[in-house]
Amino acid sequence: MPVRGGCSRSAEISGGWTRDLLLLPDRLSEAGSRANISTSRTSPGLINLLTATMGHSTGYADVDAVLATLLAGVRGTLGPHLVGVYLDGSLATGDFAERSSDIDVLVVPEDALSDEVVAALGTMHARLEAGTSKWARELEVSYIPRRALRRVDPDDNCHPCIQRGSDQLVTEAHDCDWVIHRHVIREHGVALAGPDPRTLIDPVDAGDLRDAVMSLLHGWWMPAPTCRRWLDNPFYRSYAVLTMCRMRYTLHHGVVVSKPMAARWAQAALDARWTPLIQAALAWSNDIVPDLGETLRFIDDTRQASKR
Incomplete structure (x- = not known):
């Protein structure tokens, strides 16, 4: 996996990572459970089913469809090691604008991700980005483990992420800007899955x-x-x-x-x-x-x- 900002890859986690789609009905196919869902070929009925599992709507059907597909892929890859998925940025603070906004998402796994899991997530993101929805290319997603999310730690701030307009999952430093992101997620973040973000992030001074x-x-x-x-x-x-x-x-x-x-x-x-x-x-x-x-x-x- 490409590495930027002087970050080194996290140590691998022992143990298997199941790929079942948690909390999703059995009618989801095996391809979906492998994060091989694409908005370009997902039926409206399945999108409605996927969106229902989020427990939240952004008010924008196309955005909901991409988020639901992302959530399915993340669940399918991380399985029981997934802690939560949260909306950050404009979709959290309420100033989302279709003409200019991107889609900021935080994914919280229980522990640091192994190379194998990062590769699987990278494949999922590439498939999602290759779909027909423009919103798949507006995603900015960071994967920060539960322990590292609690508070800023300069010695533990390198995490996988995907930037707007890219289909490459890279490891980058999440430094001063993530002081701000932590505050926004804690105070305004929307849980697509998982507990209240206030239980995961300490108050930001x-x-x-x-x-x-x-x-x-x-x-x-x-x-x-x-x-x-x-x-x-x-x-x-x-x-x-x-x-x-x-x-x-x-x-x-x-x-x-x-x-x-x-x-x-x-x-x-x-x-x-x-x-x-x-x-x-x-x-x-x-x-x-x-x-x-x-x-x-x-x-x-x-x-x-x-x-x-």
């Missing part, structure tokens, strides 16, 4: 959240040429403006809220010069695009404000 935001703001969002190229994309420009609003909200209040909520707060709390820029970002439209120069100035203003 407001100071730790602020430190994580500062690290991202002064690292990832430096006004480097790479960042400038990203901002040529109007949708990424909107994302940047709304992310700055959310970072400022977290620095001020010590919690994480949805981008629209943070944007509304920013329009009321910040200098009025930023109101049109934030309004343009909220539109998520090719017709109403945040000005590039103002976006760069807003990022810089956010960085400067964070030092005060």
